[in-house]
Amino acid sequence: MAIRDWPEGERPREKLMSLGPAALSDAELLAIFLRVGVKGRSAVDLARDLLSSFGGLRPLLEADRARFCAEHGLGDASFVQLQAVLEMSRRHLASQLTRGDALTSPSLVRAFLASKLRHLGHEEFAVMFLDSQHRVIHFESLFRGTLDSASVYPREVARRALALGAGATILAHNHPSGVAEPSDADRRITQRLKAALELFEIRVLDHFVVGDGEVVSFAERGWL
Incomplete structure (x- = not known):
């Protein structure tokens, strides 16, 4: 029928x-x-x-x-239409963050980061740069591949933060395995970045690990 x-x-x-x-x-x-x-x-x-x-x-x-x-x-027409819909959704989430204080809506931050990182088949490390009032200035992917303490460079994160005039950051990366549980290497990377950015009075407010169905917050676990 x-x-x-x-x-x-x-x-x-x-x-x-x-x-x-x-x-x-x-x-x-x-x-x-x-x-x-x-x-x-x-x-x-x-x-x-x-x-x-x-x-x-x-x-x-x-x-x-x-x-x-x-x-x-x-077919191709449906695929193109779907990609346009998905991109509009991502841009809508981004515009919601840039219009106000991202930290007043942790669920919105999670949704935005998941939309950016969850579907990737490789590890990617990104940073959300914020001003001193914790409003979003810019979101940028900085490193990709197998992430460990040797492949994430604090000096590069600090350089971008200073260039953008950021007063705070939110770190994020994905686990292609789908398991969002942070590793020991994730915790070491976070502490190195936190120490490096503190030299320039730039705060690390949180580090989110994006998995298949969960986004884990370091701040919520008391690790920052």
Whole structure:
């Protein structure tokens, strides 16, 4: 049965307009993005098939072009549209941070860092530079690869902080393994950076480790 023949309260678009997006399932949200199904399958049926094939919404959203376009019912046009939607979401999170004090919303900081780092297949170390009132000046990825005490350079972080006129920083990096638990090396890197930046009266407010389903805060654990 085509979606237009469903009861109005069960159609994804009408349901979203009456109840809001949070009321929809992953398949219903994806169906709205897809707009149409394929022969013999409605958009919702196709969405369910795709979620099953990819193993969930997140793997689908993070799939590369070849994997995404290999699925029946998808293609370059859908891939391009999805990348635009994801980038708009990331920029929306970034604009929310730059409009105010990032530290008044730890959940927003977590969401922003996860959107930037969670999908990467390699380790990446980034810094959020803040002014003396803890407003965001700039977010920048500085190091990538296997992160250890020899591959993260405090002098480079300090140089960028001074160039940007930062008074504080929030450090962040991801664990491609998906496990957000900080390692001993993570703690050593944090202490080296904290000591180096303190020489210039620049504070390290937190260090977030981004995993598959969790973002761990050093500050919340009392490690800073």
